[in-house]
Amino acid sequence: MSHIFPRHTKARLPTVARGEGVYLYDQNGKAYLDGSGGAAVSCLGHGDKQVTDAIKAQLDTVAFAHTSFFTSYPAEQLADKLIEHAPEGLDRVYLVSGGSEAMEAALKLARQYFVETDQPQRRHIIARRQSYHGNTLGVLATGGNEWRRAPFAPLLVETSHISPCFEYRGKHPDETRIDYGLRVANELETEIQRLGEDSVIAFVAEPVVGATTGAVPAVEGYFKRIREICDKYGVLLILDEVMCGMGRTGTLFASEQEGISPDIVAIAKGLGAGYQPIGAMLCSAKIYAAIEAGSGFFQHGHTYVGHPTASAAALAVLTKLTDGGLVERCAMMGDKLQNALQQEFGQHANVGDIRGRGLFRALEIVEDRETKAPFAQQRTIHKALKQECFDAGLICYPMGGTVDGQRGDHILLAPPFIIEESHVDEIVGKLKVAIGRVL
Numbered sequence: 001m002s003h004i005f006p007r008h009t010k011a012r013l014p015t016v017a018r019g020e021g022v023y024l025y026d027q028n029g030k031a032y033l034d035g036s037g038g039a040a041v042s043c044l045g046h047g048d049k050q051v052t053d054a055i056k057a058q059l060d061t062v063a064f065a066h067t068s069f070f071t072s073y074p075a076e077q078l079a080d081k082l083i084e085h086a087p088e089g090l091d092r093v094y095l096v097s098g099g100s101e102a103m104e105a106a107l108k109l110a111r112q113y114f115v116e117t118d119q120p121q122r123r124h125i126i127a128r129r130q131s132y133h134g135n136t137l138g139v140l141a142t143g144g145n146e147w148r149r150a151p152f153a154p155l156l157v158e159t160s161h162i163s164p165c166f167e168y169r170g171k172h173p174d175e176t177r178i179d180y181g182l183r184v185a186n187e188l189e190t191e192i193q194r195l196g197e198d199s200v201i202a203f204v205a206e207p208v209v210g211a212t213t214g215a216v217p218a219v220e221g222y223f224k225r226i227r228e229i230c231d232k233y234g235v236l237l238i239l240d241e242v243m244c245g246m247g248r249t250g251t252l253f254a255s256e257q258e259g260i261s262p263d264i265v266a267i268a269k270g271l272g273a274g275y276q277p278i279g280a281m282l283c284s285a286k287i288y289a290a291i292e293a294g295s296g297f298f299q300h301g302h303t304y305v306g307h308p309t310a311s312a313a314a315l316a317v318l319t320k321l322t323d324g325g326l327v328e329r330c331a332m333m334g335d336k337l338q339n340a341l342q343q344e345f346g347q348h349a350n351v352g353d354i355r356g357r358g359l360f361r362a363l364e365i366v367e368d369r370e371t372k373a374p375f376a377q378q379r380t381i382h383k384a385l386k387q388e389c390f391d392a393g394l395i396c397y398p399m400g401g402t403v404d405g406q407r408g409d410h411i412l413l414a415p416p417f418i419i420e421e422s423h424v425d426e427i428v429g430k431l432k433v434a435i436g437r438v439l
C-alpha cells in the first residue's frame, strides 16, 4: 500500500503504467481511450516523440535557472510564438506552472495595474455563477462553483457573481438568442453601477465554460457586449482559457471566435499537453507599459516561473499545434464527434443537450427531456456514468447537478486532437453502453 495522498481517499484507483497515442494502460495492461484528455490536458495524446525529445534536449542543456537571475531560450521563444498567434493587443507572456497560478497572476496584475495608474480605489472583481477559475484561495473566490467554494467560504474574498451565458438553461423560450445574450451581458453593467462606476478591477469569464457546466459557449454577441461594457467603465476583461484554450475549441484561442480581444488571458492544460506542468498569463501592451513606467516590478512570482524545461515542452507542443495543422484537425474532428453524438443520442430521452466547440463537447443528462429537469443530486448519475465508462475502457470527465437545479449531470469529452474516426466510434459506442447501463 503506497503512502500517496489520493484525490479520493476511498477510491481504489488503478496505477497508470504507460501511455501511447490516445490510450493509457494500467498495471494489468488494460487500455483506456483518453476521451477527456484527463481534464482537457492531453491535446497531443501520449508519448509524442517530438515533445519528449525537446524535453530531453533541454534537460541535457539546463533544466532550471531562477528568473531572478536569468531568462532562458525556450521561455523567450515560447513567449514570442504565443504572442505571434495571440489575439490582437496581447503583448507579454508571464509563464507559471498551471491554471490556478495563471489566474492568480492575472488577478494580481489587474489590481497592480490600477495601483500603478493612480486608481487604487478599484478593488472589486466580477465573475459569473457556475464558473471555475482554479483551486487556490484567490481564484476559488472568483469562481462561482458553489460546491467547490462551500467548505472554504469563510476564507474567500468577496466577489460579485452575475449570470452565466448558458442558453440551454437560461434563455427564455420567447426571446431570441441575441436578446438573451444582451440580457445576461447587461447584468455586468448593472453590477458595475451597483458597486460604483470606478471601483471595479476586472470582469472574469471562461469563453467556453468547462468543468462547471460542460463545454458551454456563449451566444453570439454576448462577448462583444461584455467588451463594450468593460471599455465604457475602464474595467479589464480577463478571459480564462485554461481549459478551452490552446486549440481545444478549434481555434488556438477560444476568444478568436467571439471577435474580441481580452486585456489578459490565462492558458494552461493544453499548453504543456501534460508533458510538463505549465501555464501562462498573457497581457496587453497597455498593462505592461503601466508597470514598466511605474514601479517596474510585477509584485508576484513563484520559484518555477519561466521554467526552462516546462517552456521547452510547451514550445514543442505549440509548434505542433500551430505549424502542424493540429488546431484545424481539432475543428474537423470536433464536427465529426458532434455529428456522431447527435446521431446516437440526439433523440435519447435522458440527453437534454449536446454542445460544445471543436474537441470540447458535453452531453447534459436530464431526467425529463421536455422540462429539462435534472436527476436528483443524490443519485450522482455522473459518478455512475464515469465508472461505467471507465470499466468499459473510456475516460470521460463527469460533473454533477446543482442543488438549485440549474444544470443537470454532464459528461465532458475532450480527446486528443490526433483521434481518428475509429476512435470517435469507440467513444460513442462505449458511451452508449455506459448510458444504457446507468439509465
Ligand code: PLP
Pocket (backbone or CB within 6 Å): 039, 098, 099, 100, 101, 103, 132, 133, 134, 135, 206, 210, 211, 240, 241, 242, 243, 244, 268, 269
Ligand atoms: N481555470 C479553468 C477554466 C479550469 O478548468 C481549471 C482547471 O480545471 C483551472 C482554471 C485551474 O487550473 P489548474 O488545475 O491547472 O490549477
